[in-house]
Amino acid sequence: MPEKLQTRCVIVGGGPAGMMAGYLLARAGVSVAVxxxxxxxxxxxxxxxxxxxxxxxxxxxxxxxxxxxxxHQELRELRGVINGQTVPIADFRKLPTRCKFIAFMPQWDFLNFLSSHAKRFPTFQLHMETEVVDLLVENERVIGVRAKTPQGELEVGSDLVIGADGRHSTTQTRAGLEQREFGVPIDVLWMRISKKQDDPEQSFGFFQHGKLLVLLDRDDYWQGGFVIPKGGFDEIKARGLEQFQDDIVTFAGFLRDRVVELDDWTKIKLLTVQVNRLCDWSREGLLCIGDSAHAMSPAGGVGINLAIQDAVATANLLAEKLRRGPVSVNDLRKVQARREWPTRLIQGMQVFIHRRVVTGRTSGEKKSLPFVLRLLKWFPILRQLPARFIGIGPRPERFRSPNAGHIS
Ligand SMILES: Cc1cc2nc3c(=O)[nH]c(=O)nc-3n(C[C@H](O)[C@H](O)[C@H](O)COP(=O)(O)OP(=O)(O)OC[C@H]3O[C@@H](n4cnc5c(N)ncnc54)[C@H](O)[C@@H]3O)c2cc1C
Structure with missing residues (x-):
């Protein structure tokens, strides 16, 4: 017999969307299990x-x-190295926000921080090593989830299931929600390369003739993301590791003495990039948010922010009602109505970046900078526009959900 648990809301997935939604619902006094x-x-x-x-x-x-x-590291200005020229892209220093920078913090630290604070609310539960494998459905309404745990099967009954289980979401596939795919021409190779004290400061990335290497500063090492054409990994492997190491050096010469660290293909992970969106984010008893509702590409580095904004909108629109009882599918649709256009706008921008910037249809072998980048170089004030788009995003959310959860 499976173990059984009952809660007002069950959230599938403890990523940025799920953990922030869990925190806010518990803060509002809703009993919630992530x-x-x-x-x-x-x-x-x-x-x-x-x-x-x-x-x-x-x-x-x-x-x-x-x-x-x-x-963490604080990035006040985004720069790219484009065909060898350093170009300022976004300047966060004039944003109308308290922090005028992007904080680079490994996501595990961010999630540990958020979950440790959420656990202080008595109505919050976090179940790790608990994989949802199916939805519980009664009369067409989702009434909970079935999960696998190291101790055996667990069934969690709830008035609302929030699917925040990311790009390969079990909740949305089990719910049969229809999805629209936008073709993505790229994948990313993900690798670590050690860092040295006199390395250059972090920049957004190194572009060359339509190819891109991103280096994220993780304090004692660089997290590298090398953008390749979709399905192109086998060809890269066939050319050999030495050639791959040389490719990295042509983007970031300062790594010349360290690329040999990439001496085995197991050190280079393939991450497949997707951009898609559900037609309906909800059905009776279930709402999908974050990448589960709309998978984001890494382009622009805005997926985490968007997932968090979804969570805030969810709590704003549903917390008060959930505290009193179940919510209707019309209530759930309000979350999609609120969050769909920022999502469309950002995904539209990502598809544009994939087609025109990253895969380089416009860049060819030209040495000169694209016109838009030349404008950013000449007129510093224009750098506030990408800063706003990346740093704040369209339709930023403010908290309106109640603060009723008593901290223990
Ligand atoms: C290569 C790459 C790099 C990226 N870099 C950035 C970046 O620098 N900045 C940025 O803003 N965005 C970036 N993105 C996009 C960003 O990662 C996502 O948009 C964001 O993580 C979405 O958050 P989420 O909470 O919706 O989903 P996720 O972060 O995917 O979290 C989902 C959680 O659900 C859990 N889960 C999945 N299935 C189940 C299940 N059945 N049962 C229980 N739990 C489950 C997973 O373990 C995971 O913890 C990147 C994307 C890619 C592909």
Whole structure:
């Protein structure tokens, strides 16, 4: 017999969307259980960016000072090295937010921080190593989930299931929600390369003739993301490791003495990039948010922020009602109505970046900078536009959900 549990809301997935939604619902006094399939948050492939709008939310929650005590790097200006020329792209220093920078913090630190604070609310539960394998459905309404745990099967009954289980979402496939795919012409190779004290400062990335290497500063090493044409990994492998190491050096010459660290293909992970969106984010008893509702590409580094904004909108629109009882599908649709256009706008921009910038249809073998980048170089004030788009994003959310959860 499976173990059984009953809660007002069950959240599938402890990523940025699920953990923030869990925190906010518990803060509003809603009984909530977050189920995360892994034993910890220590996974390499997660992005590292915490945007000024998310930092603003942390301030509103009274957590900012403590949050900024966690190890992180602050990026006030985004620069790219494009065909050998350094180009300023976005300047965050004039944003109308408390923190005028992007904080680079490994996502496991961010999630550990958020979950440790959520656990202080008595109505919050976090179940690690709990993988949801199916939905419980009665009369067409989702009434909970079935999960696998090291101790055996667990059934969690709830008035609302929130699917926040990312790009390969079990909840949305089990719910039969229809999805629209936008073709993505790229994948990413993900690798670590050690760092030295006199390495250049972090920049957004190194572009060359339509190819791109991103280096994220993780304090004692670089997390590298090398953008390749979709399905192109086998060809790269066939050319051999030495050739691959040379490719990296042509982008970032300062890595010449260290690329030999990449001496085995197991050290280079293939991450497949997707961009898609559900037509309906909900059905009776179930709502999908974050990448589960709309998988984001790494382009622009905005997926985490968008997932968090979804969570805030969810709590704003549903917490009060959930505290009193079940919510209707019309209530759930309000979350999609609120969050769909920012999602469309950002995904539209990502598809544009894939087609025109990363795969380089416009860049060819030209040495000169694209016109838009030349404008950013000539007129510093224009750098505030990408800063706003990346740092705050369209339709930023503010907390309106109640603060009724008593901290223990
Ligand atoms: C290579 C790559 C790099 C990226 N870099 C960045 C970046 O630098 N900045 C940025 O903003 N965005 C980045 N993104 C996008 C970003 O990672 C996502 O948009 C963001 O993580 C979405 O958050 P989420 O909470 O919706 O989903 P996720 O972060 O995917 O979290 C989902 C969680 O659900 C859990 N889960 C999955 N299935 C189950 C299940 N059945 N039962 C229980 N738990 C489950 C997973 O273990 C995971 O913890 C990147 C994307 C890719 C592919």
């Amino acid at each position: 189920l995360e399939k892994h034993a910890d948050f220590n996974r390499d492939f997660r992005g590292d960016t915490i945007h000024p709008s998310t930092l603003e939310l942390m301030h509103e929650l009274g957590l900012l000072d403590e949050f900024l005590k966690q190890p």
